[in-house]
């Protein structure tokens with residue numbers, strides 16, 4: 031049995047169980063299941079936000095409260111339909127989240143989670159202090175939902191709406207994670223440099239996930255308000271926010287099923303503690319916090335992947351996934367400029383780091399179809415030069431031109447989309463993702479499917495083309511048979527080739543490689559050189575930074591030598607090798 035069919039079988043069993051549950055269990059258990067479903071919706075948002083994007087929020091309950099209060103006010107106070115309440119709840123939550131996200135998402139490190147506590151508390155206080163919202167008594171007599179003439183007033187009736195909504199939300203999120211934007215979301219953790227170099231707009235993606243998680247919380251709040259028919263501020267303070275975070279962590283922060291598993295575990299535990307703790311102490315509420323804090327610490331220390339993470343490791347060690355079947359058609363290729371066209375021009379580039387001048391007035395040109403090497407001893411400024419070309423750093427002075435266009439002030443994204451793809455001196459892959467997914471990331475700048483298309487699976491044709499493309503590039507670098515292995519399992523040499531495949535998947539006009547031969551064995555170096563010659567013959571222009579002079583000698587058309595940030599000389603490989611000043615700069619580096 032393969033892993034996907036095991037998943038289908040388990041889902042089928044869970045589905046039948048959930049469909050029949052209200053008929054089989056006591057009313058109290060149905061209520062508990064309803065709370066689980068409502069909690070799982072919020073936790074699902076946190077799986078995206080915290081599990082995948084690494085953004086911890088202690089404010090999800092407050093966002094849920096916005097959804098709940100919005101619909102409560104509109105329906106109980108203004109007499110509107112709960113379905114209008116739904117639109118209002120989702121719209122208002124999205125709006126508030128977009129504002130909060132725009133203001134806070136650029137904060138780094140611990141400031142972002144801290145800011146979520148701040149606005150979480152602020153929103154909670156607003157609920158208790160806005161006159162129209164009933165102060166701390168809240169809003170009573172919220173009307174029940176009706177669907178197609180059917181009243182959903184009873185707990186077992188709204189149960190189906192809650193779990194149906196949750197199933198739909200999980201389907202959408204699962205699709206999203208399996209799409210172009212989803213791959214970018216999954217690789218948000220582990221450093222920004224790599225995914226920014228692929229043309230991903232990090233801020234836009236983080237904001238979109240933040241709003242999406244908030245909308246899921248708002249949706250949950252809407253369900254909560256019409257199930258409970260009464261709301262007050264207390265379920266929307268920071269403490270329940272921590273419960274939701276705990277749900278995501280316990281279940282498995284990197285799994286959509288984790289949201290449900292975690293919600294079930296935390297809801298049952300809460301229920302258990304609420305029954306048990308009053309017997310132990312009169313301060314039961316405080317004891318519950320202590321018990322949950324201990325649980326959180328244990329998870330963080332022993333099971334970062336949560337229940338689902340542990341389960342998945344167990345399953346994947348026994349069952350293998352099936353390789354995706356792709357159609358034969360790849361992505362459309364961009365026209366390459368005619369050989370000899372000036373491709374990249376660097377005029378008087380300068381980059382200072384404080385008092386240090388890492389790149390000092392360097393000028394050179396690369397023409398279409400050439401392989402040019404930038405060589406020089408360690409610390410000469412080669413990587414800095416590359417970071418200037420690819421937009422990672424902005425120059426202190428100088429002008430950069432690409433295909434006749436001034437790209438000096440272009441953001442990284444625009445440079446990537448224009449056709450400059452790169453690899454890194456220190457390999458930047460996502461070790462927990464498959465080789466195929468890592469290379470698919472490279473297709474980001476030449477594909478279009480956005481969040482909505484991905485979530486609704488309307489991106490399948492493009493995805494199939496991208497998959498053909500990625501498999502083709504993997505084959506090209508000799509890793510085709512390992513497409514579904516995890517990137518982290520590869521030896522360094524293969525990881526470097528995987529990075530080259532990812533860069534090639536972008537269909538670059540100019541490929542910039544930062545020390546691609548570093549750490550490779552002799553045989554691997556020859557394979558790499560063969561690969562680069564092959565690319566050149568296909569019309570791809572390559573700029574390669576190398577420390578190893580021998581590697582570039584037989585490979586490149588022209589060499590630019592840098593030393594102490596400045597250009598030392600430029601010429602044919604043989605001239606450079608014979609040059610006394612270069613020999614002196616390398617002093618013993620040439621063998």
Ligand code: ADP
Nearest residue numbers: 383386388406407408409410411412413414415
């Ligand atoms: P190379 O790639 O040729 O070995 P680099 O471009 O990495 O050289 O570094 C050139 C010089 O700039 C070195 O002295 C290095 O310490 C310095 N440098 C590089 N990046 C930074 C940075 N972000 N901040 C400060 N100094 C830097």
Ligand code: MG
Nearest residue numbers: 412413414455
């Ligand atoms: Mg370097």
